[in-house]
Every structure is written in C-alpha cells, then in structure tokens.
Amino acid sequence: MxxxxxxxxxxxxxxxxxxxxxxxxxxxxxxxxxxxxxxxxxxxxxxxxxxxxxxxxxxxxxxxxxxxxxxxxxxxxxxxxxxxxxxxxxxxxxxxxxxxxxxxxxxxxxxxxxxxxNKLSIPGEEELTGKGVSFCATCDGPFFRDQEILVVGGGDTAIQEADFLTKFASKVTVIHRRDELRATKVLQEKAFANERVEFIWNSNVVAIEGEKEVERVRIRNNNGEEREIAASGVFILIGxxxxxxxxxxxxxxxxxxxxxxxxxxxxxxxxxxxxxxxxxxxxxxxxxxxxxxxxxxxxxxxxxxxxxx
Amino acid sequence: MAGENVKHLTDAEFDEYVLKGDVPSLVDFWAPWCGPCKAIGPMIEELADEYAGKVQITKMNVDDNPTTPGKYSIRAIPTLLLFKDGEILDQVTGAVGKTQLVAMLNKAL
Structure with missing residues (x-):
C-alpha cells in the first residue's frame, strides 16, 4: 500500500x-x-x-x-x-x-x-430514522407539508428549525424537558410569535411508534404522567x-x-x-x-x- | 460537458428506465433546497462518467416527481437507491463520500 x-x-x-x-x-x-x-x-x-x-x-x-x-x-x-x-x-x-x-x-x-x-436512544428512534424520525430539518422538512410534526429540544438548533419547519408543516410542537428554552432570545421571540409553533414543557419523549412510518410518540412529563401524541414526523435536535x-x-x-x-x-x-x-x-x-x-x-x-x- | 452522463429521471420514465433497464441503475433522490444533495452533485457527475455503460447514474427531483419517492417511502434526502434486475440491491441516505459510493456501485457489477 x-x-x-x-x-x-x-x-x-x-x-x-x-x-x-x-x-x-x-x-x-x-x-x-x-x-x-x-x-x-x-x-x-x-x-x-x-x-x-x-x-x-x-x-x-x-x-x-x-x-x-x-x-x-x-x-x-x-x-x-x-x-x-x-x-x-x-x-x-x-x-x-x-x-x-x-x-x-x-x-x-x-x-x-x-x-x-445527539440521539435520544429510545425505542423506535433507530428503526424509524428516515421514515419520519429526522435529525435535519433542512433535509427532510419539505416531506412533511401540511402535516403535524414534533421537534424535540430547546437549544438554538431546535428553536430555529421549529420556526423553519412551519414553512411546510401545519403545526410544529416543541417538546422540551425544562420549563424554559436555552435558545438565544432572538430565536425564542420568533418562535413564540409564530402561531403555528406550540410548546409542551417539562416533558421527555420516551418512545416513537408506528408501523412503517412514524404515527405517534409517547411522552412523559416531570410528574411521571405519560400520554400519546399523534405526529408523522419527529425532529430530534438535542445537541x-x-x-x-x-x-x-x-x-x-x-x-x-x-x-x-x-x-x-x-x-x-x-x-x-x-x-x-x-x-x-x-x-x-x-x-x-x-x-x-x-x-x-x-x-x-x-x-x-x-x-x- | 460535466454531467452529460447523468440521466434526469421523471416518474413516468422510472419503470422503463430503472426497473426494466438492461444495466443496474443508481437513483439519487434530491431537491434544489437540499444542501447535502447539492454537495454530492459533482461526485454523482464524476461517477456517471466513470461508470458509463456499466451502471446508469440517474437523479430524480423529488419536488417534481412525488410518485416514485412515495412508492419507496423516501422521507429524507439525499437518498441513493441502487437497482439491479428491478430490485433494490443497496441504499444509503446522507452526503456520503465517493469511496463509499464506489464500494456500493461495485456490488452491482
């Protein structure tokens, strides 16, 4: 050689x-x-x-x-x-x-x-990557036109991309494990002003579920209560x-x-x-x-x- | 001219050209808004020159052609599917390097 x-x-x-x-x-x-x-x-x-x-x-x-x-x-x-x-x-x-x-x-x-x-390392994440689970809003956002999707995270990337994703999605729900965002103020202001961005605070995603594609996620709040949310896409933007x-x-x-x-x-x-x-x-x-x-x-x-x- | 060996496919042409083609085909699903897709563009053109006659190197714009990406459940790009005898032989998603793609293409020879 x-x-x-x-x-x-x-x-x-x-x-x-x-x-x-x-x-x-x-x-x-x-x-x-x-x-x-x-x-x-x-x-x-x-x-x-x-x-x-x-x-x-x-x-x-x-x-x-x-x-x-x-x-x-x-x-x-x-x-x-x-x-x-x-x-x-x-x-x-x-x-x-x-x-x-x-x-x-x-x-x-x-x-x-x-x-x-970074990955969440939860059930469904690996299996459904490219089938609704994404780590790149720019790459995959346009596949979710007029659909309801989730963003996981609270930093600059998560908040900037949540705002960006409303160019395509009908609703973007940000799931964040704390009660406030780490993202820089200018990005926060933009996301809070965007009526198609919603927030679920103090919650973690514990599983992503679906047959062939993402259909729903299971989240657990800080009190230990679990519930399901329907979504066709999950963007994991956690550093x-x-x-x-x-x-x-x-x-x-x-x-x-x-x-x-x-x-x-x-x-x-x-x-x-x-x-x-x-x-x-x-x-x-x-x-x-x-x-x-x-x-x-x-x-x-x-x-x-x-x-x- | 660079890129003249890359075939730009439409949904209507896909079955005839790829599934019933005489030689294997690589289909690069891309879109103009996708940075990583554009980044691998020059490499796809090089591969088209190097594999001319052996593997058909093709690109499909997913914005203009929704049917084929839907059929193959493509929800992330760039995704590259390698077809031989009408079946998917291999596939990869993301801006991979030339070395990796060459190894993939050689499986179809």
Missing amino acids: ANTHHQLIILGGGPAGLTAGLYAARDRLQVMLVEKGVVGGQVLVTDWIDNYPGFPEGLSGFDLIEKMAAQAKRFELETKNANVVKVELTEAKKKLILESGEELTCQTLIICTGARP TIPNSEILPLEQLGADEFGFVITDDEMCTRVDGVMAAGDIRSKRVRQVINAAGEGAVAAIAAEHYLYDWD
Whole structure:
C-alpha cells in the first residue's frame, strides 16, 4: 500500500478544516485535507446563516461552504476522500490508517472531525430514522407539508428549525424537558410569535411508534404522567456528540463527553497535534469560531514545524 | 460537458428506465433546497462518467416527481437507491463520500 508523508494533515473538511487548509496552503505548507464524506460538515444541513460576518444578506450553509472550499482551492489545497479508521500519535510521527489499508503520516495534525447530532436512544428512534424520525430539518422538512410534526429540544438548533419547519408543516410542537428554552432570545421571540409553533414543557419523549412510518410518540412529563401524541414526523435536535471514535482520547486529553481539550492556541497535550472546530471541548459551537480556530490551529502547526526544523 | 452522463429521471420514465433497464441503475433522490444533495452533485457527475455503460447514474427531483419517492417511502434526502434486475440491491441516505459510493456501485457489477 502507498504511504504518503506530509508536513501537515487536516482531518475533516468542515469550516474549521477548510479554514486551517486555507491558511496552511496559502503559507505554502505541504498540506493535505482528508475528508470521509463531502466537504462541509454540519453546515451543509443549515438552511440559512445570518450570523457569519461579511454576508449582510445572509446565505445558505451550502453556499458558505462552497465559497470556503473555493477559497482553499484557489491556494491549491490538496484534498483526499478517505475514511480514517485509526489515528496513532507519537511525538516524532503522526499516523493515519485508512480503511483501504493505506497509511498517511505527517509531522503535524489538525483534528477537525466535528460533531454529529445527539440521539435520544429510545425505542423506535433507530428503526424509524428516515421514515419520519429526522435529525435535519433542512433535509427532510419539505416531506412533511401540511402535516403535524414534533421537534424535540430547546437549544438554538431546535428553536430555529421549529420556526423553519412551519414553512411546510401545519403545526410544529416543541417538546422540551425544562420549563424554559436555552435558545438565544432572538430565536425564542420568533418562535413564540409564530402561531403555528406550540410548546409542551417539562416533558421527555420516551418512545416513537408506528408501523412503517412514524404515527405517534409517547411522552412523559416531570410528574411521571405519560400520554400519546399523534405526529408523522419527529425532529430530534438535542445537541451534538463528538466524532471522536477514531481518536486516541486518553492520550490527547478529552472532557467527560469526549470532546478534545486544547489550549488557547488549539494545541492538545500531544506535541504537534492541534484540534479546531466542534470537536474541541468548548461552550460555543458556531461556524464563525470554528473558522477562527482553524486559522489559529494552522498557525500553531507552522510554529511547531519551524521550531522543529 | 460535466454531467452529460447523468440521466434526469421523471416518474413516468422510472419503470422503463430503472426497473426494466438492461444495466443496474443508481437513483439519487434530491431537491434544489437540499444542501447535502447539492454537495454530492459533482461526485454523482464524476461517477456517471466513470461508470458509463456499466451502471446508469440517474437523479430524480423529488419536488417534481412525488410518485416514485412515495412508492419507496423516501422521507429524507439525499437518498441513493441502487437497482439491479428491478430490485433494490443497496441504499444509503446522507452526503456520503465517493469511496463509499464506489464500494456500493461495485456490488452491482
């Protein structure tokens, strides 16, 4: 199998990875970005982005990623479509083992593997995914035209998408486990003002039921009372979990949820290994700070390389 | 021109082209409002060039063609169905990478 060595490998092609790639390629590092799917990450499923500066009218997640990818390509960032199955780290060399058996090595590694939607882990969720259970309002919302659907969650994503889903659904009911929302005020105001959005507070979904497609869910309130609600769609928007399965987390250092811990320069405790974007342990997970962290990580990689050489 | 090997299917053409086709077919169910669908578009075009004559690479706009997606209970896109001899051989939902799709297509050869 072919083995390839680079000064820098960036693992993952979302906003953090593409920005790190832009900086590194522009600074003429010998760099390669490895992505298992298509570049973009979770931004691709974001219908509309109003809080990325420089685009006063806002733009779609797809358009933003297309621009980021084009900008990195302008500086000839090399990208490879491959599935990494294992990451092995020593101070001298960082090794990525691919599904094909091929091995990639590098002097510095920037981990930008991101995060993915969290699941409820309740009966029916897995079986009915794609058949009414969805983790992406933008992808699947239009299949629920004039139907009554549910959104589970109370954060930014849940509340923004509940509002968005009323473009299609006749009624959207938000089920939230607390009596108030975590979502930012401007999103809350919009959802409360939308007469097609309703709320069920202090309740958890305990099961999703249906023969071939979602027909109803079973919810339980904080007093332990259960009831059924009819719905053809359930959008589960309850935060994210890290894409960290291939990472040696004990060596890298991670928080209790499996997000990678770095310092302010995006360096992990393994020399020459940085992390940026949603895979990092942090409070704020926005496109803007993912991109910023990508830039910082690329510059940290350069510092490491120049001190070393 | 890029994409000339991709067949854009309608509901009316589906049975004749896919179920009764001489070679296997990949059907990419997509819509213009779907970011991940657009993201895999260029890759679908590449595959159409690479598999020309071996697997028919097709796309169906689910907004314009509701019957076929309904028949196959598609409620999430992009969904890619691989057909051989009128039956579904394999399927995948989401913006998957080229490596994974190549592995899937090779099952039909």
